[in-house]
Structures are given as structure tokens and as C-alpha cells.
Amino acid sequence: MVNIAILGYGTVGSGVFEIINTNQEIVNFKAGKELKIKYVLDLRDFPGTPVENLLVRDMDTIVNDPEVEVVVEAMGGVEPAYTYVKSALLAGKSVCTSNKELVAKHGAELIKIAKDHNRNFLFEASVGGGIPIIRPLNQHITADRICEITGILNGTTNYILTKMDKEGLDFDTVLKEAQALGYAEKDPTADVEGFDACRKIAILASLANGKSVDFEDIYTEGISKISDTDFKYAEKMGRSIKLLGKCKLEDDGIVVSVSPRLLAPSHPLFHVSDVVNGVLIRGNVVGDLVFIGSGAGKLPTASAVVSDVVDAVRHLNVPTTIQWEAEKLEVLDFSKSKKQFFVRVAGQNKEQIENAFGEVTYVDAGIQDELGFITRSMSENSYEDAASKVEGVITRIRIEA
Ligand code: HSE
Numbered sequence: 001m002v003n004i005a006i007l008g009y010g011t012v013g014s015g016v017f018e019i020i021n022t023n024q025e026i027v028n029f030k031a032g033k034e035l036k037i038k039y040v041l042d043l044r045d046f047p048g049t050p051v052e053n054l055l056v057r058d059m060d061t062i063v064n065d066p067e068v069e070v071v072v073e074a075m076g077g078v079e080p081a082y083t084y085v086k087s088a089l090l091a092g093k094s095v096c097t098s099n100k101e102l103v104a105k106h107g108a109e110l111i112k113i114a115k116d117h118n119r120n121f122l123f124e125a126s127v128g129g130g131i132p133i134i135r136p137l138n139q140h141i142t143a144d145r146i147c148e149i150t151g152i153l154n155g156t157t158n159y160i161l162t163k164m165d166k167e168g169l170d171f172d173t174v175l176k177e178a179q180a181l182g183y184a185e186k187d188p189t190a191d192v193e194g195f196d197a198c199r200k201i202a203i204l205a206s207l208a209n210g211k212s213v214d215f216e217d218i219y220t221e222g223i224s225k226i227s228d229t230d231f232k233y234a235e236k237m238g239r240s241i242k243l244l245g246k247c248k249l250e251d252d253g254i255v256v257s258v259s260p261r262l263l264a265p266s267h268p269l270f271h272v273s274d275v276v277n278g279v280l281i282r283g284n285v286v287g288d289l290v291f292i293g294s295g296a297g298k299l300p301t302a303s304a305v306v307s308d309v310v311d312a313v314r315h316l317n318v319p320t321t322i323q324w325e326a327e328k329l330e331v332l333d334f335s336k337s338k339k340q341f342f343v344r345v346a347g348q349n350k351e352q353i354e355n356a357f358g359e360v361t362y363v364d365a366g367i368q369d370e371l372g373f374i375t376r377s378m379s380e381n382s383y384e385d386a387a388s389k390v391e392g393v394i395t396r397i398r399i400e401a
Pocket of ligand 1: 295
């Protein structure tokens with residue numbers, strides 16, 4: 001029997017509890033041992049629930065109990081999760097977490113502590129919810145140079161953009177609807193401004209390259225400025241707008257970013273809609289691999305956490321090899337990265353546009369008093385330079401090749 005402690009009985013923690021109990025037979029069979037939840041750490045009371053008698057308030061109870069071999073961290077946020085996880089690892093317990101903030105900030109250090117103690121720090125649920133993506137990157141796609149990872153990594157924004165696309169609604173209306181349905185948080189900033197996707201692509205980029213990508217170095221732009229008019233142009237171009245986290249090996253180096261992009265129907269992620277997440281991994285020998293599935297939600301996320309628990313139990317005294325060093329990965333300055341841009345400019349001054357951008361392709365979506373056009377491939381810097389010479393730039397959206 002293996003004793004487990006769950007830190008936090010919120011959405012994910014209660015999902016882990018539920019799965020370990022409802023899927024007991026299959027989970028125990030896969031783990032090769034019987035799993036027993038010994039403690040649930042939470043400051044709240046849950047009278048009349050099955051965790052009532054398992055609740056503890058103090059992390060020391062868990063850290064000091066040698067019977068606990070696996071700890072599930074489902075609290076979220078960096079502190080106190082970091083302190084608790086570190087103390088559990090130092091006490092010789094494996095830890096499984098869904099916490100992307102924690103992994104993006106302290107992943108390399110926690111992996112090292114786990115390794116030093118012959119234990120595991122596992123975080124399958126931190127990116128893509130229920131989609132297996134961390135384990136494939138660590139254990140399966142090990143023969144390739146990873147040239148590109150492109151992901152729809154945030155369910156909330158994908159839901160909002162899908163609604164805007166399919167129903168012609170504006171951003172604020174859809175956001176309110178998403179909040180009413182419980183898809184979007186009351187404070188939606190982390191999702192709509194791309195910060196959540198930024199943490200997730202930082203984790204994937206670090207795993208793909210074996211060194212730490214600092215999320216603060218990642219160019220991050222959210223979807224709050226995307227309008228219903230932008231979607232009218234997108235429709236005219238036969239494209240859709242998706243928020244993409246990207247880590248790409250370009251001519252001069254690795255570029256990591258989060259930004260809304262115009263995707264063509266031929267792109268493997270074009271049809272990834274609603275709250276669904278999708279990740280494209282492009283290897284230099286395997287080619288394209290695409291992973292699609294539930295990127296958020298209680299049970300899909302908890303399913304990924306429990307898969308880590310099973311892995312931890314299968315490898316109780318054997319660290320699985322996760323190659324992620326603390327050494328910082330130097331990423332290319334985003335301003336040097338090249339792509340085509342779709343641009344909207346107020347007025348009808350084609351001469352000014354062409355003087356600044358050179359040859360462009362106009363897109364007529366029937367919108368009065370403005371011009372929409374596609375530039376040639378140019379660096380972000382060159383775009384900024386050209387745009388500064390044009391009056392009335394309304395917006396620009398990057399075009400995904
Ligand atoms: N807020 C996140 C999302 C939850 O919408 O994808 C999963 O990390």
C-alpha cells in the first residue's frame with residue numbers, strides 16, 4: 001500500500017480524491033499497488049464529506065509522517081505551494097502537481113531536489129490539463145531536435161475566440177457570457193492577457209531544450225484587443241484567430257512568444273475550438289505530432305495528476321529522468337523574429353501605406369473608412385518602424401505561417 005497526501009481540496013484536489021476512489025480498481029492495477037489517501041491538507045472544513053476525517057491543517061503532519069510517500073500539490077500559486085513541495089521532496093516524498101506557476105518558476109530546482117533524493121517531481125497536469133504532453137516530451141520524443149512547439153494552451157481564451165468567430169460577437173459580450181458559465185474567472189486577467197499561456201509555453205520550451213526559459217523573457221500579448229471587426233477580416237482571408245504559445249527554432253535562435261495569430265485551415269490547430277487545447281510538436285525527424293484534448297476542468301486535470309501519482313508509485317525509489325537544468329536558455333529577442341502581419345489602418349491612404357511597407361496585399365472585408373492589408377515577411381522591429389510612418393494604425397495581428 002502507498003499512502004498519499006493531497007494539499008488543497010479545491011477543484012483539482014477534490015478531482016484527484018474522486019478519481020482515486022471511483023477508478024480505484026484500474027488505478028491500483030496500473031500502479032501495481034493499492035493507493036490510500038491518508039491526509040488532505042486544507043484550512044477549510046468539509047463536514048459530511050468523505051474527507052472530513054482526513055483533514056489536517058499543518059503541513060508538518062504530512063512532512064513528518066514517513067508513511068506518506070506521494071504528495072499531490074493542488075493548491076495553486078507559488079506560495080505556500082513552493083515551500084510545502086520543497087519540504088515534502090526534502091523529506092523524501094515524491095510530489096505530483098498541476099501548478100503551472102510553481103513549475104514555470106521553480107521547475108528545475110524542484111526536479112533536482114527530487115533527483116537528489118531518488119524521488120520524483122511530476123507535473124503532467126501543469127500544461128494542457130488532461131492532454132498527455134509533458135510525459136511525451138520527456139520520455140517519448142527523445143530522438144528529435146524539437147524545431148517548434150505551437151500550442152493553444154488556454155481554454156478560456158480559446159472559448160472566447162471561438163464564440164467571437166462563430167457568432168460574430170464582441171470580446172466583452174463573450175467574456176461576460178464565459179464568466180456566467182464559469183469558464184472564465186471573475187478576474188480573467190491571467191487568461192485573457194496571455195499570462196497563463198506564457199507559464200505553460202515556458203514549461204514546454206524548458207523541457208524541449210533542457211534549460212530554463214524564464215517566463216519573464218517571453219513576449220506575451222493577450223486577446224483583449226481582438227475585435228469582432230478583426231474576425232470579419234479573418235473570415236475574408238479564410239482564417240481564424242487563435243491565441244498561440246510558440247517556441248520556435250528560427251534562423252537566428254529560439255523564439256518564445258504568446259500572441260493572437262491568424263491561422264489557415266491547413267494548420268493542424270485550426271479546428272481546435274471552444275475550451276479544448278491543442279499542441280503541435282514539430283521534430284526534425286519525426287515530423288509533426290499533434291495532441292488535442294481537454295485543457296482544463298476538474299476531472300481532465302485531475303486525471304493527469306493521477307497519472308503522475310501512478311508513475312510516482314511505479315518509480316518510488318527511481319527518479320524518472322527529466323532533463324531540465326537550472327541554466328538559463330538564452331532566447332532570441334522577439335523583436336528580431338520575422339513573420340507577415342495583417343494590419344488595419346483608418347482612412348484610405350494607400351500611398352502612405354505602400355511607402356512605409358512596400359508591396360502589400362489588401363483585404364476587402366467591406367469595412368468603411370479603413371484599409372486592411374497583409375505585409376511581406378518582416379521582423380517585429382521592421383514592422384514597428386514601418387507602422388510608425390503610417391497614420392491611424394488600428395491594430396495588427398501576426399499571421400501564422
Ligand atoms: N484558466 C486555465 C484555462 C485553466 O482556461 O486554460 C487551465 O490551466
